[in-house]
Amino acid sequence: MDFGIAGKVAFVSGGTKGVGRKVSEMLASEGCKVVVVARGQQAIDETVGAIREKGGSAVGVSADLTKKQSIFQALEAGCQAFGSMPDIAINSVHGPGSGNLMDVTPEQFEQTFQEITLSAVHLAQAVLPHMKEKGWGRFISINSGAAKEPPKDLKHLLANTVRSSVVTLNKSLANEFGPYGITVNTIGTGYIGSERMYDYLAKVAAERGISVEQQLSESCSQIPAGRPGRPEEMAAMIAFLCSDQASYVTGLFIPVDGGIHQSAW
Template sequence: MSQPETFMKSLKGKVAVVTGAGRPKGIGRASALRLAEHGANVVVTDICRKYEGDLAAYGVGDDWAQLQGVVREIEARGSRGLACQVDVTKRSEIAACVDETMAAFGRIDILMNNAGTAVGVGPFLEMSQKQWDLSLNVNVTGMFNFCQSVIPRMIDGGAGVIVNTASLAGLGAGELMCGYVTSKFAVVGLTKAIAAEFGIYGIRCNAICPGMVDTDMGDSEYEFISQMEGISIEEARQRAAEKIALRRQCKPEEVADVVAYLCSPAASYITGVAMPVAGGMAQGL
């Protein structure tokens, strides 16, 4: 997408932290690179380890080398980058990352809470307590943790922008994703509560609500649908596209453009919104 001159480089000198940014096809990496293209220095974080035990099957960005690769991509765009290994459910790891960021850059202007998991997608009655807890811990408590750690720095800096990755599933419910839907509705609530409380400090907080994005998480949804309905993965993709007004899935870069806009001065009067980035896909119930 081509941007007017005034919008490009409008984040020069700003410092952004993006969570869940290690996966090559992810919304986090695409957003981190777009913020860098707009001039921001970007700290990218990811869990960089596998879940243990019966949760090990759930894909996460478990690769430290990949996260460092994103830093090199940020630097190739003329900005500074930093990688931090952070499990968003662990407050001590967040505190260490925020301290490292402050030591390296002296400020935090932008926080993109993007880390998320679709753990437990499937029939409600089959969802284990462990899956439910992980879903809420990563998708909601992780954002609570990061916001509590970063907002005091934004208050000290006199302003800030937070973008939380919710989902269209945070605006309307579909079947077979109870934990995910519950967590993403909570993300929208958290977003609005923070916008209401911290606007007085010049802090804006918005949520993005993507529909069907071509990422690893998106791919796993088609695998799930193909198993549930006994159809091929390609057919599952096509059926999903038929429910979208634009008749195609979203590219991570198209979400990243919205993130960059919300972080820019062009969105200086937008706070507390939950913005669908869904190509005209109807939200659920």
């Protein structure tokens, strides 16, 4: 299937590891010019190099996308490389650590809101006006299924609370920018087989005094698919949402989680 996005400029935050890297590679394979954005320069160089080795077009930018000025600088670097602001923007920011109500402070809530919600706002304010001028655009946030259904065994009060605000932000943006050929969607992940997931499982296993293998088995027993997801499975959904074929899909929170979140609505 031709997704119709060859030649589009794609801005991928967190684009060097796990799901983000697979998104960078998959969009490049569809002919996009990819701006790979992350903090670590070595990982950026490796990702850009891998894309170019396969004939893709990519540049890398080291930036902290929780900071407004860094977002603008990264966008400017991409514009200088490809001559255009992004047609596609993938927003992904790692969440805070674990904690229940009495473990967190008001200052941590403020910081988490800055890092997750306001970073999405800053990116949207920077790219959506340009997409509106072009009459075409895709804005996608990689989020967590816990934003809609917080599981009782994950002590992620900060992330669960703040990430849900990105879901409603994107629904509001879909309303505002839908008439201009722009779609805005949110992906809700579950257990995705990445370095970050295994680090988390190791931490939980240590707290419980069990092996990582046992913790993984218990976690997977809750998933109808019976296994963690693969980063490329997430990337495939995101690539489709970027396509011309998905031009009527907007304002949605889409779980890609093996069926672990089972609400009817």
